[in-house]
Amino acid sequence: xxxxxxxxxxxxxxxxxxxxxxxxxxxxxxxxxxxxxxxxxxxxxxxxxxxxxxxxxxxxxxxxxxxxxxxxxxxxxxxxxxxxxxxxxxxxxxxxxxxxxxxxxxxxxxxxxxxxxxxxxxxxxxxxxxxxxxxx
Numbered sequence: 001x002x003x004x005x006x007x008x009x010x011x012x013x014x015x016x017x018x019x020x021x022x023x024x025x026x027x028x029x030x031x032x033x034x035x036x037x038x039x040x041x042x043x044x045x046x047x048x049x050x051x052x053x054x055x056x057x058x059x060x061x062x063x064x065x066x067x068x069x070x071x072x073x074x075x076x077x078x079x080x081x082x083x084x085x086x087x088x089x090x091x092x093x094x095x096x097x098x099x100x101x102x103x104x105x106x107x108x109x110x111x112x113x114x115x116x117x118x119x120x121x122x123x124x125x126x127x128x129x130x131x132x133x134x135x136x
Contacts, residue, residue, distance in 0.1 A: 016076065016077055016078050016079075017058055017074045017075060017076055017077060018054070018055070018074070018075055018077055019072045019073070019074055019075075020033075020035065020040075020041040020054065020072060020073055020075055021039075021040055021041065021068070021069045021071070021072050022040060022041045022042075022061060022063045022068070022069070022070075022071045022072065022073050023036065023038065023040035023041060023042045023063070023068045024063055024064060024065075024066055024067060024068045024070075025042050025043065025063060025064055026060075026061070026062040026063070026064045027041065027042070027043055027057050027060065027061055027063075027073060027102075028043075028057065028060045028102070029057050029058065029059050029060040030056060030057060030081070030103070031043045031044070031056070031057040031102035031103065032044035032053065032055075032056060032083070032099050032101075032102050032103070032105075032115050033053075033054060033055060033056065033057050033073075033075055033102070034051040034052055034053050034054060034099070034113060035051065035052045035054055035136075036050070036051055037050050038068065040068045040069060041054070041073060041075070043101070043102035044099035044101065044102045044113060044115065045099065045101060045102070046098070046099060046100045046101065046106070046108075046111065046112045047111050047112070048111055048113075049111045049112075049113075051113050052113065052136045053099065053113040053114060053115050053131075053134055053135065053136060054075055054077070054135060054136055055075040055076050055077045055078075055131060055135050056075065056076040056079075056081050056131065057073060057074075057075060057076075058073070058074035058075060058076050059073060059074055061073050076131075077131075077132075077135050078131065078132045078135070079130070079131065079132070080116075080119050080120070080128045080129060080130040080131070081128070081129055081131065082122050082126050082127070082128050082129075083097075083103060083104060083105045083115075083126065083127065083129055084103055084104040084105070084125055084126055085097070085104065085105050085106070085125065085126065085127050086125065087124065087125075088121055088122075088123065088124055088125055088126060088127050089121065089124075090121050092107070092118045092121065092127055093118050093119065093120070093121065094117060094118065095107055095117065095118050096109070096114060096116075096117055096134075097114075097115055097116060097117065097118060097127070097129055098112035098113060098114055098115060099112055099113050099115050100112065105127065105129060113134075114134040115129060115131060115134050116129040116130050116131040116132070116133065116134045117129065117130050117133060117134075118130075
């Protein structure tokens, strides 16, 4: 494309959900999900700084017997969701949280991907996490 010389309709997409191609894996609805270095969607995990958090799985799909890229999945890109956290406390509100797996969060940032900020203490083992500022 060349530089603009007139107004241009950039085809804005107001997306609360985006479609991503899955790796050869099963992903459950509600899972924290990330893109890995191969470009495909996987359940979030800890221990790596190269995964990129993209949101929360909107649906469940099983591509574990397939080929990476054979299936695509809708991913929620905004909102707040409840996830597990050992010894959750009211003092966690406002704190940044990182994926320890696809259903649990930790305050440990080293080699973990940011998934959002705690907004509400649901119980002593769960927090409501707002993902908007962490989603890529």
